[in-house]
Amino acid sequence: MKAVDNLLQITSEVFLLSDILSNSRKIQYIEARSIIYVLLRDHLHLTFQKIANIFDKNHATVLHAYNQYPYLEKHNPSLKNKFEVIQKLWIGYTQKSSKSIPEKYQKQLKSLREQNNFLKLSHNILLKKIKLMVWANEDAQDCKYSIEDVSKIMNYKTWSDKKKIDTLLHIDCAMYCNLGLDSTMADRKEVKQKSRIIYRTIKTLDERAGNLFLQSMD
Known part of the structure; x- marks a missing residue:
């Protein structure tokens, strides 16, 4: 499904991950997968089992991560910004073409792409903060x-x-x-x-x- 592939690609770019389908337990992979689970469930209305199949996981693991996401976002404020960037860029990609997007959203997407570039530039700083967390x-x-x-x-x-x-x-x-x-x-x-x-x-x-x-x- 093209929409799923686009979401995987966008999330990889925002989190700077080389293999978004990796089973790594590093915090950046856990957060990235959780965002994907939420977007696929809430926007494409995929079942937890279908989402689990994408990542070669079981239904219980995806359901658990989906329910846990609100706390992850509360515990790491920068995650909310990443979620919004990914969500809006992804919604933009799901349109037939960028020309079909209203001008006011074009400006938002441009701003979000600039934020995405800033996130990449800030990657090393964010990693240092993440390393302060025991489980990362x-x-x-x-x-x-x-x-x-x-x-x-x-x-x-x-x-x-x-x-x-x-x-x-x-x-x-x-x-x-x-x-x-x-x-x-x-x-x-x-x-x-x-x-x-x-x-x-x-x-x-x-x-x-x-x-x-x-x-x-x-």
């Missing part, structure tokens, strides 16, 4: 913690609440990423139960965020 550390692509470490993480007195939440979400994402296409219902149920433990823990640090995650499971 390039020296540890795989999650160093597991569900058994939740209590230990909560007792780290030198860690900020933000760092604890980031680490807990990294554990959560890792569990869903480890669910293969051949995972059973029992496997998914077990991961969901562990997610509930993580979200309840997050609720003790950020009640609003914790409630958002718990509600997304219903």
Whole structure:
């Protein structure tokens, strides 16, 4: 589908990713995939399974990432800007030609392309900020913690609440990423139960965020 291919290409350019279909767990890939999931679901109304097929993932992983996106955007304000750039550039590409777009939108698209160039120029600065997040550390692509470490993480007195939440979400994402296409219902149920433990823990640090995650499971 051309619209899907265009979205993949635009997102790759905004995030400066060489392979948007990679299964990498680096934060920039997680954020990029989440934006694509949301746009394909909300604008093209694709099922979660069809979206999952594009990335060779399962339905549960895509559904989880889709529900988690609002918190990712809240936690990383720059992500909202990227989402808007990608969304509007993509909508522009889905038109038959740029001439069919009203002049007022032509100006917006020009401005967005300039913003896109600025994002590319700011890439190195953004990477430095991203590296401050535990789950984006390039020296540890795989999650160093597991569900058994939740209590230990909560007792780290030198860690900020933000760092604890980031680490807990990294554990959560890792569990869903480890669910293969051949995972059973029992496997998914077990991961969901562990997610509930993580979200309840997050609720003790950020009640609003914790409630958002718990509600997304219903």
